[in-house]
Amino acid sequence: MPGDDDTPDPFTNLYEGPAKMVQAFFAPMAAMPGRDALAPEDVQHWAEVGTRLQAMWLEFMTEQNSQPDAALSYLDPARWMALAQGWYKQMPLVDPQRQKALWDESFALWQQVLGGFSAAGTSDNTPELPYKDRRFADDRWRSHPAFALIHQTYLFVAERLNAMVDDIHGLPEDQREKLRFTTKALVEAASPANFPFTNPVVMERTLETRGENLVSGMEHMLADMKRGQLTHTKLGAFSLGENIATTPGKVVFETELFQLIQYSPTTEKVLETPLVIFPPWINRFYILDLNPKKSFVAWAVDQGITVFMVSWKSADASMKDVVWDDYIRAQITAIDHIRARLDVDNVHAIGYCVAGTTLAATLAILARRGEADKVASATFFTAQVDFEKAGDLLHFVDDQQLATIESLSPEGYLDGRYMAATFNLLRGTDLIWNYVVSNYLLGEDYPEFDLLYWNGDTTNLPAKWHQAYLRELYRDNRLVQPDSLEADGTPIDLTRIETPTYVQAGREDHIAPAESVWRITDHLRGPVRFVLAGSGHIAGVINPPDAQKYQYWINDGAPRSLEEFQSGATEHKGSWWPDWIDWIKGQSSDQVPAKGKRKPGSKSDNVIEDAPGRYVKSR
Structure with missing residues (x-):
């Protein structure tokens, strides 16, 4: 030094x-x-x-x-x-x-x-x-x-x-x-x-x-x-359920690990196959429901889809023994509850970031158990399964870094501020030093910006799970080694997955680099539609059509690498969301009336509370 x-x-x-x-x-x-x-x-x-x-x-x-x-x-x-x-x-x-x-x-x-x-x-x-x-x-x-x-x-x-x-x-x-x-x-x-x-x-x-x-x-x-945390936006400017995370819905089910939100329909008919979204538990789910203009949830509901959202509980000392198996079981539980609630054979599923990694493991376990037909299709938002090219986060998984992280979790959970600091460090100029200058040196007031509010709304992580995830997936890359890992007593082999999948990557993603996301296509055996979106880990996903921003690329050939995909891809202006909804409807276009339990909280439907629920508000 x-x-x-x-x-x-x-x-x-x-x-x-x-x-x-x-x-x-x-x-x-x-x-x-x-x-x-x-x-x-x-x-x-x-x-x-x-x-x-x-x-x-x-x-x-x-x-x-x-x-x-x-x-x-x-x-x-x-x-x-x-x-x-x-x-x-x-x-x-x-x-x-x-x-x-x-x-x-x-x-x-x-x-x-x-x-x-x-x-x-x-x-x-x-x-x-x-x-x-x-x-x-x-x-x-x-x-x-x-x-x-x-x-x-x-x-x-x-x-x-x-x-x-x-x-x-x-x-x-x-x-x-x-x-x-x-x-x-x-x-x-x-x-x-x-x-x-x-x-x-x-x-x-x-x-x-x-x-x-x-x-x-x-x-x-x-x-x-x-x-113990850098402030990016004006504190107190946003209130969940009032001016952020406002899409109407009800909490229809909950466990000690998650709440399940069902959103109210806005169309007379909806697709028969509902959609369940698994957001990452390292962040709050409402990145997908920031406000009506940016909300993927509200947009999907308006397309005639019955949408469910999992809201994960922020970890506390009571979750010190929670491991990856518990999150995989939670995904299966959510899928089974939706199937029973709406009396349907299967669901469409979306997994964002780490929840997408987990969704891949869930699909592999269902396939091994002969239950793959519970999921009609799977969509992955910036999710990795092969971590060989996982980018700058690999710098935080050596023995010294893991020991430091473990020492910060004496009560069995990792304070979300540490993860926030790590992610900020990946883009130091934009997420650290820019605010040091504007807020500390120039003394400027903080802006009112919903995305930055979400970015600072940290979530605690179960320490035992977090350590295993960093060691076994990031450091040792075991998820892509067939049967190297198991969960809930079942070995995990991604090559057993034949579920139709839609894979979205961000061209400028610094958390889940596009090359790393692409590699999921090397391990799945079902039909895959890969879409490369402009921008990064957040803006590449949250890009509503009305914004008319960015672009996305499609290659309908048979590229064997991301480089081949890009060299032969066709650029399309604007949001990739319309491409996704066309793909979803291409799996099955059957519709049913939006009545009964398709309208959460309707007559004879017992619900727990209004969306966005208690869990997302816990600190």
Whole structure:
């Protein structure tokens, strides 16, 4: 780790000159046109701001010393930076010749940047700069030589450090990928946009507000540190069942693990075969029912489908012995209850993310038991069964990481804040540092954004199940090894699955990469329709037709790989949902009247409570 020995830290060395320039230009900024010299009352105000910031911090530290929170140590950036400690010394940067070359290139860059300003003759004419990045899109990053030097130096060093990962000799590929991920995380954290005295936008706001932005930012930061979670949206802006998760329905069945919601029909007739949706239990189900315009649930109901949704219970100490078998049994229980409730032979099933992985295991078990006909079709939203190419999450399943996660679950469940922090880290610039700048440094108010509210509405996980899932599926990739795993006393062999399937992947998915999702097609034996959607893990799924956003690709040939699929695919504009509903109706178009128990809560139909139910509200 830089600072542990005499190994030079390139960020410190290369920032030293430009950073001093910024301090030199801070005073002139206060005297920019339109600004008056500091009056005595201004000096007093700045002193008061400093006193308030200090008092807030001391109060927080006093509270933390009396009530330490394990989440803070987990979320401490130093913990993540420590991941690089063992590899940093292997970086080619420690080679003297490489250091000299880096210095020479950096000085050449500085000359180029400063030369551009000299040629322009005035800072009002911004020169063309060699590196571009949306974090530095504001003109203030380019209109002054000091800030131009700061961010151009950063982008130059970031490029070189990321490239050096490939130059390390003798590093196993899995460790190289982990180092690539760690280097990227460290580089994102080191951005000059994340620090007040190297960010001209923050400095300008500080002068305009006379430091009040820093006070507001400190309030935001300390509130987040007390919660142990980064806030993305205004707290209290959304209420389940009132302005989010509002599709009408009833809870018609429940167990200790889940509630089963049935939504009210909006058409006179519905497809005879109902649909059950299994959302991931690492998130709340209402990502599929955010609001009427975005709701997949409401849209599917309007297409004439009887829709059921599983709402998983957030884990607590009572669920310390829950394992994967329990979630598989829960899926089978939900399927059987729906079949009995509506007196139908089978159901259509959707599995999203980890619930899709589990749905594949459920289908394999039903096939082994001779009960495959209970499921008429299966749809997989960004779900993986083969984890060899599972992406950046593979960096969190080595023995050290698993031991750390286990230590965070003393009561038998993993606090959902830890998973949220991990997923945020996968997109650090967008989900961490962007909010550090806007909410902590600029002191801006939080937006009211339903998707971000859902993203922060964390769910606890049963620790025993979570550990086994990471070891057996992510690390050891046993699900695709026939009969290597079993659940509920039945061996799991995915090659036994002949159920018609619809597989959706997101082209830019960073949680379930498209290549990893594609591999499900290598293991199933029934007919498969694969659809590659534009965008990622959430927007690639939640893309209603009326939005007219993104696109999707279909290849009706027989591609043997994702690369072959893409090379021969036809692009279609907009949402893939209409393609899916056509596929569903192609399985069976038989309809029945939407009456009796097709209308949950109707006469003689005993229900438990209104949707969205209690379980989704538990914390």
